[in-house]
Structure formats: C-alpha cells, structure tokens
Amino acid sequence: MPDNPPDAPTPAETNEAGERLDALRTALNRVLFGQQALIDNVVIGLLSRGHLLLEGLPGLGKTELVKGLARTLRLEAKRIQFTPDLLPADVTGSPILEETPEGRRFVFHRGPVFANLVLADEINRASPKTQSSLLEAMQEGRVTVMGETHSLPRPFFVLATQNPIELEGTYPLPEAQLDRFLFKLDIYRNEVPVLEAIVKQREIGVEPDIQPVFERDTLLELTSLARRVYLPDIVANFIARLVDATHPGRSQAAENLKYGASPRAALALAAGARARALLHRRTHASFEDVQAIAQPVLGHRILLDYRAKLDGKSGASVVDDLLVDVPRQDKNLPATLKTPDTHG
C-alpha cells in the first residue's frame, strides 16, 4: 500500500465539515426555495474560493442568495449595481482630500469592493474599464489606487450576475474575463410548487429569519480543508483529458468549437471536485465529482464557432457531449468482453 498522502483529511474531519456544510445548505434553502443544485454549486464555489457568475432573469433571488450567505456566515456583503456610467473608482474607492489637524491630506475611501461578499449586479452593463477594475480585484485579491495597494478582506467572493435578455447597451464579458469566474451558474425559474411555497412563507419587504451557521474563520478552515481533499491520479488524468478534449480536433464533441478551455479550467475542475467531495463528506475526489461540476466550469469557457451555433448547440450541450466522448478511464474494454450487468 502506498504511503498516505500527508495532507489528506481524515474521515472524521470530512464528517465534521460535512455537518457544517449541511447546516449551511439547510439555512440557504430557507432563503432560496427549490434551488438545491444552485445552492450546492454556490457552496462548492465558496469552498473552492472561486468567483461565481450567475445568469438569470431578475427576481429569481440572486440578491437574496448573497444576503443569505452573508448572514449565515457573518460575512460583510455589498452590492454594486453596474451601469454604463459606473467608474472604476466607484468600485474600488478613491482618495479624498481631507482637512485634518495636521493639514490637508488624501485619505483613501474604500469602495464597495472591500467586502467579503460582493454582488456585482448586471456586470455586463458597465464599461470594459470598470469591469476590468473588478476583475483585477478578483484575480489579485487587492486594489491599487494612486500607487497605493490595499488588500481586500479574506475571504473575498464576487457573485456577478448578468441578464441574458437585455442585450441592448451591454458590454458582454470577453472570454478571457469569463475564464476568471470559477463557475457560471444558470438560475432557472421556479416550478409551481416552489412558487406556492414562496407565496406562503415569504412576504415582500420582510427578510427571512436566518441564524448564523458558522463564522468567517470556520469558512476559511473549510476552504483549507477542501484544498487538502485527495485527488487521485486517475481523476487528475480524467480532468486533463476532459480539458484537452474541449479543443477543436481533439474530440468529436469539439468538432465545431473555436477555442477550448484553458489550464485554469483544469485547476477549477480539480478545486471544484475537491470541494464537492468535501460537501459529500469524502476524503477524496472522484470521477463523479468532476462530471457533476463539468457543466458550470466548462460551459462558459468554450467558444462555439458559427457552425455549432447554426446547429443549435450551446456550451452546455457541448459539455454533455464531451462527457460522453471522454471515458473516465483511459482504457477500453476489449471487444471480446461485454459490460457486466451490475443490476443482475
């Protein structure tokens, strides 16, 4: 038997983390009805320390989700409504000339980006310059204004939203900037039973009563634990083959793609698989974890060409095809054997 990976969490640690995360999911379920998959992906995103891009129609609970997260985790949350006239300084903050007893001096006034949770609402309505100021903060974890660098608080998460139907007067995020979001999550409308529950249990203008689940430090501990989750070599190999297969000519599914996913996507898949394994109280990631998060990780990172668009394909359908094309194991069954019937 090989030596134990030194950093791998113990089953006890993963069980404890699982209990806490279950509590968080339960609390968030009270905020956002009927969106269990979305909540799971958001929690996975948090554990992976990644930023999330939410796409959905107004009124589906994006802001409520962020506010609920902030309250359950005792995090500072801020919301920025992106508009075409929003300036970078409106996001990062700016130095203000102040009169002090020692004389006049510039004092840096922090912008709304200085928070643990930032809801960047309708990010695609701001100019590219303003978008890039936020994206720089997301990437670097700090803000530099007039030569002075200010670190952002830890943890720092950006949950950006974009509206899929208002295309007039928008500045769609370029692919390079989309790549910085760990997940792109689609928020769908609720079904009738969920709507009925919302009507019964919620009221306009009244915040749901949510108690904090754990502290900010616990969240940081959980993110550290997620990073220690064991990623078997065979799963890492699967991730590498999956990302490679997104490039044109590398698989049948990628036939009509313009560009495939970057190495950052492979890292995102690995981090997401680890986080999902922790969410399911496991000490190791698996093929199933990779397949479960492949859609939100890869969907926005592959660029379709005109033929694929004419064929009615989307990023999601291509990822579905990829998961069929790329086998979990890089070894096939010989032709002289047939797949066993595990149900028999």
Next chain:
Amino acid sequence: MNPANTSAQSRLRNTWHRHAQRLARRMNLGFWLAGFLPLLFSAGLAQAFLLLWFRRNEIGSGFSWSLFAVILVVAAGYAGYRQRGRRYSPRDALVYLESRLGLNNALTAADNGVAPWPDPANLPPRTLPAWSWRRIAPWPAWTLAVLVLAASLPVNPAPSTPPPPPVEPIAWGEIESWFQTVEDAEIVENAALDAFREQVDALRRQPPGERYSHSSLEATDALRQRSERALRELRENLEKTARALAAADAFPDGIPSGWEAALREDLTGAITGFEEGLLRIDADLLDQIRELDIQNLSAMPEDDLKNLRECLDAGLAACDAALGDRDSEDNRLLAAFPGPGIGKGPAPAPLSFRDDRALDAVSRRESVPNDDLSRAALGDRVGVGIGDEPDTDRPAYTGPVEPGNMAHPGGGGEAVSRESFTPDEQAVLERYFR
C-alpha cells in the same frame, strides 16, 4: 484505528486486490484474444490451402501441421506484443471496478490509504465483464470448419506422369510415312531416302517450343513439297518405263516405226529422270532399264522381264499409296467416263443464268461439286443453280407492238418531279406554283 478494524481492513484490501487481479487477467486475456483470433483464422485459412496442396501432391501433411503450430505460436506472441499498450494492471482494474460500481473512486482512495476499503458484500455480485461469445466463437468455429473441409474434401491427386511432349506438325509424320512406303517397295536407294529423313530429323531436333514457329512451318512446307515433287517425278518415270514395256509387249512383232521414236524418247527421259532425280532408284533396277531394248524384248530373259515388271508395278503402287488415292481415283473416272457432259463423264457446268428450257427434261437444278473445299479461294464458284426466275428483264420496254398503238404513255414532266425530287422539294415546288 483499532486492531480489529485494521484486521478487517486488511481482509477487505486482500479481497479487493484479488478481485482486481482476476479482472486484470480477464481483461488482458480479452485483449490478447481480440488480437489473436483474426490471426488464428488467417493462419487456419493458409493452413487449409497448404493442406489441400499437400494432399493434391500426395505429400504427408505432418510438415504443414508442424508449420501451422509454429505459426500459431508466433501469432500468439505477436498478438500479445501488439496489445501490450492496453494491458490492465491490478490498479487499472481497481479503477474499472470502482467506476462500474459507482464507488466514487473509493477503491483508489483506499489503495492510497486515504479512505477505508468498502465492504464488497454490499455490492452487486456481477462485477466482472462477461465473455462476448458472439464475438469470440465465430473465429475458432470458422477456422475449424475450414481445416476440416480442407482435410476431408475429396482431392484428385496431381498426375505424376510427365506431360506429353508437344504434338509435332502432321507433315513430318506424313513425309516419313511416304518414304517408308517407298522403302518397303525396295526400288529406291536408301541413301536418297535417308537424305530426306535427315531433314525431317533436323526439324524434329529443334526445341519443342519452336516446332510451330513461322520458320519451322515454312521449312516443313518446303520439305513436304519437295518430297511430293520427288515422289511424283519417280512415279512419272516409272510410269513411262512401264508404258514402254507394255507397248513392247503389245507388239511382239515389232513396234510400229511411228511409235518407236516416241517410246524410246519416253524411256530415255525416264532413265535420265532416274539418274538425276531426287529419289535415285536401285542401281540394279536402273541397269536393267538401261539395258531394255523395246524393239527386241524377246532377247531378254523371261525372268528378268518378269522381275522388272513386278518392280515397276510395286514402285507405282508405292507411289500411289504415298501420294494418296486422289490421282488414281481421278484417272479411273476419266477412264470410265471420258466426257463431256451429264451422264458421259465430268464436264464444265454452264456458269451463267439463262433460260435454257432444254435442261428442263434433265433437272431444274444442278451443281458443280467441289469436294475439296480446302482448295477453294474467295470468289470461287462452288455451285450453279438453274431455276425459273433468272428472267430479270421481263418488264423492260420492248418497243412498239403494232403500228398506231402506243406501247407506253410515259410520265412526261411529272415523272421528273416524282422521280427526281425529294418530298420536301416537291412540297416547296407545289407551294410556289399553286
């Protein structure tokens, strides 16, 4: 982890490893079979052909079976070599198992000491891939069928005798038979016959493939014509001599002076022909002919004359036998029916059509026989018929029948239009003159 747990985990680990090793063995055997079976069939097919060939040539098949076994061993090695990149290790088999069983890579993690080994008792029993007999069975079945067929199919053994020599041109045998016939008559010197035979042998000595070459056939034809000419000359001279002898016998009191010169001239020509001809006759016979005095035949011994006559008759008969019956047949016909005409012997048939009513009483049709069509050339007339219809000029204008009557009214200008113009031209003219 307490000792009981450690022991249980060790047991589970061994169980899973046994499973994995068994699966890896099956997978590797499956890959090897996938590579080997087509080779087995190919080798079986080749062995079947070899077996048929051995059986046809009546060679023992032990060698072919040994060769087949060696080929199978080599094919087995080659199949293993080709499939080496696909081989399953026990660790690969563990991954396959956990993937098939939906264990979330628990076996790999357990093998790496990260997670406990799952209990196989709670898992579905059928985890090993099953053999696909539908893909395996046809190969050995077909191979076996082909081999059985090759071993049991009735095969005619190849003929062991060497192939017959190529047939030589007919003319060689024909020439030899001519000279054999003449030799049997014992009137020609053997040296003269041997000269001809040597030429036939020279032709026969050339390579079999050359016997029907253009030059060979040309030489054969020339030799045949020369031989035939020599035989005809011999026959002609023998006949002249025999005729002179017969004339002398017919006039025991002396040949009339008008005939004597002609007969002497014939005899002299015959002797010259015997001396200078291609087939020199026997020297004793030639001396007897030289000494022949047709005016005083009774002076010669009776036995010598009788012997000479027999020799001449034998020579003529031999020549006739060698040259065939055609000449003698024609001569007999000519003698029986000196001609000319029907019922009186051969005569030329009328070669033009005419209304010859005189022939009606005999026949409405007669033909010129030509039995030897091999001598017919293009344009030769092989038959002439006389019938009722050769009177082809019946509608022709015959001139006025009696004074004052018009034999034919004529067509006038309309005839020109009707007989010279095409329908299109006639239509144009009609439109123009309407």
